[in-house]
Amino acid sequence: MDLSVRIGSLTLPNPLIAASGCFGYGLEYEQVVDLSTLGAVVSKGLFLKERQGHPPPRIVETPAGMINAIGLQGIGVHRFVKEKLPQLRAHGARTFVNVCGSTLDEYVEVCKVLSQAEGVSAIELNISCPNIKEGGIQFGCSLTGTYEVVSAVRKATHLPVIPKLTPNVTDVASFARASEDAGADAVSLVNTFLAMAIDVETRRPTISNVMGGLSGPAIRPIAVRMVWECYQLVKIPIIGMGGITNARDAIEFMLAGATAVQIGTQNFVDPFVWGKVLAGIEDYMTRHKVERLSDLIGAFDPSPVRGDKPVVGTNL
Amino acid sequence: MANLRLSREYSVLSLAAPEVGARTRPGQFVMLKPAGVTDPLLRRPFSVFEILRDSRGAITGVSILNKRAGRSTKRLYDLEVGDVVSCLGPLGLPFTPVSAPRQAWMVAGGVGLAPFATLAESLAASGTPTTLFYGARTSDELFYLDFFGRLGVTLVLATEDGGRGVKGRVTAPLEQALKSVGADGAMVYACGPEPMLEAVAKLAARYHQPSQVSVERVMGCGLGGCYSCVVPVKHGNEEANLVRSCISGPVFDGAELVWD
Numbered sequence: 381m382d383l384s385v386r387i388g389s390l391t392l393p394n395p396l397i398a399a400s401g402c403f404g405y406g407l408e409y410e411q412v413v414d415l416s417t418l419g420a421v422v423s424k425g426l427f428l429k430e431r432q433g434h435p436p437p438r439i440v441e442t443p444a445g446m447i448n449a450i451g452l453q454g455i456g457v458h459r460f461v462k463e464k465l466p467q468l469r470a471h472g473a474r475t476f477v478n479v480c481g482s483t484l485d486e487y488v489e490v491c492k493v494l495s496q497a498e499g500v501s502a503i504e505l506n507i508s509c510p511n512i513k514e515g516g517i518q519f520g521c522s523l524t525g526t527y528e529v530v531s532a533v534r535k536a537t538h539l540p541v542i543p544k545l546t547p548n549v550t551d552v553a554s555f556a557r558a559s560e561d562a563g564a565d566a567v568s569l570v571n572t573f574l575a576m577a578i579d580v581e582t583r584r585p586t587i588s589n590v591m592g593g594l595s596g597p598a599i600r601p602i603a604v605r606m607v608w609e610c611y612q613l614v615k616i617p618i619i620g621m622g623g624i625t626n627a628r629d630a631i632e633f634m635l636a637g638a639t640a641v642q643i644g645t646q647n648f649v650d651p652f653v654w655g656k657v658l659a660g661i662e663d664y665m666t667r668h669k670v671e672r673l674s675d676l677i678g679a680f681d682p683s684p685v686r687g688d689k690p691v692v693g694t695n696l
Numbered sequence: 697m698a699n700l701r702l703s704r705e706y707s708v709l710s711l712a713a714p715e716v717g718a719r720t721r722p723g724q725f726v727m728l729k730p731a732g733v734t735d736p737l738l739r740r741p742f743s744v745f746e747i748l749r750d751s752r753g754a755i756t757g758v759s760i761l762n763k764r765a766g767r768s769t770k771r772l773y774d775l776e777v778g779d780v781v782s783c784l785g786p787l788g789l790p791f792t793p794v795s796a797p798r799q800a801w802m803v804a805g806g807v808g809l810a811p812f813a814t815l816a817e818s819l820a821a822s823g824t825p826t827t828l829f830y831g832a833r834t835s836d837e838l839f840y841l842d843f844f845g846r847l848g849v850t851l852v853l854a855t856e857d858g859g860r861g862v863k864g865r866v867t868a869p870l871e872q873a874l875k876s877v878g879a880d881g882a883m884v885y886a887c888g889p890e891p892m893l894e895a896v897a898k899l900a901a902r903y904h905q906p907s908q909v910s911v912e913r914v915m916g917c918g919l920g921g922c923y924s925c926v927v928p929v930k931h932g933n934e935e936a937n938l939v940r941s942c943i944s945g946p947v948f949d950g951a952e953l954v955w956d
Contacts, residue, residue: 401922401923402921404919404920404921404923408919408920408943409921412919432938433923436914436938438924439916439922441736444734445737446737446738446916450924453923453926596737647917648738648916648917648922649738649739651784651917651919
C-alpha cells in the first residue's frame with residue numbers, strides 16, 4: 381500500500397499536513413505525535429519581525445465550527461530559523477513555512493531568509509489571512525496582486541512555493557490559475573471564511589477583533605466545492621483543507637482533486653487525530669482495493685445519481 | 697464514574713482516568729468534552745479538583761468541579777454514570793509549593809475552589825500551615841468544607857448574602873489577614889473570577905507577599921497550538937508580552953500579570 385504523494389519536487393510519505401496556525405511551530409505537539417510521521421508540518425504565519433497579535437478573546441465557538449482572530453502572533457522569521465527549525469529537523473519533520481508580509485518586499489525578504497536556512501521543505505505563501513488589515517489578503521483578493529507576489533517570491537527562492545488561497549472571493553479557481561501562471565508549484569485552499577458572531581445578551585462582539593475566520597466542519601462542503609473548481613482549472617497540485625475531521629473527509633477532498641490535505645481545527649478537538657485518519661485511509665484503500673493513494677486524486681465521478689437512492693446520512 | 701450534583705449549578709464529575717490522576721500535580725488542568733459530539737466542538741479547560749483513589753489507595757482517576765454556565769458545562773452537568781468523556785491532560789504548569797515556616801493562603805471564589813483540594817493535600821503532607829479564604833454567593837455554594845477541615849486547613853469564609861462567614865467579598869478578610877501577616881510571610885494562591893484575581897494580586901503586592909494566580913481563558917487546544925488563551929505578562933521592566941496560559945500557565949506570578 382503506497383500512501384505517498386508528490387507536490388512538485390517533494391515526495392511526502394502521506395498526504396496529511398498540519399495546517400498553519402493550528403499546530404503552533406510543531407514542537408508544541410512533540411509529546412502527542414511523532415512529527416516525522418506527518419506528511420508535513422506548516423508553521424504559524426511568520427513576518428520578518430515578531431508580532432503580538434490581537435487582544436483576547438480571540439476565538440468563539442459556533443455551530444460545528446469556530447471563529448478566530450488571533451492576528452498572526454508570531455516570533456518572526458529570524459527567531460524561527462534560530463530557535464525552532466533545528467529542533468524540527470532533529471524530529472525529522474518536513475517543514476512548510478507559512479510566509480506573511482505587509483508589503484511585497486517583506487514577502488521576498490522572508491523567503492530569502494528561509495531559502496538560506498536548512499530544513500525548510502516548502503513555502504506556503506499566506507495571502508489569505510482575513511484578520512489583519514495590512515498586506516496578506518490585499519494580495520489574495522486581487523488577481524494581479526496574487527500574480528505579482530507569487531512571481532516575486534518565485535524569483536527569490538528555489539523552494540517550492542505554495543500560495544494559500546482565500547475563499548472570500550467570487551471565483552477562487554481564477555486565483556489558483558493566477559498562481560499557476562506566476563510559477564507556483566501548488567496551491568493550498570481554503571483559508572477561513574470571514575465571519576462574525578454577536579453576543580445577543582450584551583449586543584457586543586464575541587471576539588475582540590469583531591470579525592474573524594470561520595473554520596471547522598461547518599465550512600467543509602464549501603471547501604470541497606472550491607477544491608473541485610480549482611482542480612478542473614489548474615494542473616498544479618492542490619492541497620485541500622476545511623473542516624476535515626476523519627479519513628472520510630480527507631478522502632472526499634482527494635476525490636475532489638486534492639493531492640494532499642491539511643487538518644487544522646480538528647487538531648484542537650483531538651490532537652491524536654493524525655494516526656486515526658491514517659488508519660482510516662488505509663482501511664478505505666483495503667476496502668476499495670486501492671494500491672496507490674495518489675490514484676484517488678480527482679477520482680470523483682460527477683455523473684448524475686438517481687434521485688430515488690438516498691444518501692446515507694451517517695456517511696457525511 | 698460518578699456525577700455528584702452539589703446544587704442545581706455545581707457538580708463533581710468523577711472520571712476513570714488513572715494515568716491522568718497519577719501524573720497530575722496541584723494546579724494543572726484537563727481539557728474535556730463529552731465524547732463523540734460536535735456540539736460543543738472544542739474541549740473546555742477544567743482544573744483537576746481531586747485525585748481519586750480506591751479503598752487500597754491506588755489512583756483510579758480525577759474529578760472536576762463543574763459549574764453549569766454555558767452549553768458545554770450544561771452537557772457535562774447532565775452526564776450520567778457510564779457516559780464517556782474525552783479527557784486530555786494533565787496540562788499546564790502547576791502551583792509552586794511553599795513550606796513552613798512560610799504559610800500558604802489559598803483564596804478561592806466560587807468554582808475557583810477547584811485547584812485547591814489537591815494543593816491543600818500536598819501542603820498538608822509537607823506540614824505547611826494552610827488557610828483557605830473561600831468566597832461564594834450564598835452559604836449553599838460553599839462546598840467541601842469538611843474535606844478541607846479534615847486536612848487541618850483553617851477556613852475563612854465569606855458570602856455575598858452574609859449567610860455564612862463574613863458578608864461581602866473574600867478579599868476583605870484577606871486584607872485583614874495581610875495587615876497582620878507574621879515575619880515568616882505567606883504565599884497567596886488565588887483562583888476565581890477575574891476581578892477577584894486582580895484584587896488578590898494587588899493586595900498581596902501591597903503587603904509585600906508573593907502570589908500565584910490561576911487564570912481562566914477561552915482556550916482552543918490546551919497544548920500551545922492555537923494562541924487563543926493569551927494573557928499579558930511582564931517580567932521586570934520589559935514590555936508586556938502575550939503568553940499562552942495553557943503552557944506558560946494557568947498559574948502565573950501575580951506580580952507579573954498585567955491587568956487591564
